Amino acid sequence: MDEKSNFMESVYAIVARIPKGRVTTYGHIAQAVGSKKSARIVGWALNHSHVSTPDLPAHRVVNRVGLLTGRHNFATPDEMQIRLESEGIMVEDHQIQNFSTYLWDPNIELTP
DNA sequence: AGTCTGACTAGTA
């Protein structure tokens, strides 16, 4: 098997564990896999997730303020918001409302 | 082989 970097695999593993109706941020994922500074790599990984892991719920990953920064990278810019709303998350102007309420922190919820 | 960019974040001025 041609393995990608462990970093990307870890990102996919965590994102795949995000519960339905919950969201998380690039920084939290990055911190869970090693360093929060690697948040950009998380975004980059998700950008290619559609070819590596198409089942990855990338729509549940947003930036630290709950803004759907990566919406334009989906098949359609509205798909991300539609999916989130479909899971019961309120989104307005491409930003998640009550973000802290839906926030799922892998460093806490995914404690070993 | 070297340079630049990217779905980011935190810190400093």
Add this chain to the structure above:
DNA sequence: CTACTAGCCAGAC
């Protein structure tokens, strides 16, 4: 408050 810098990793040119 806003603006800029540094740090991280992988891929594209």
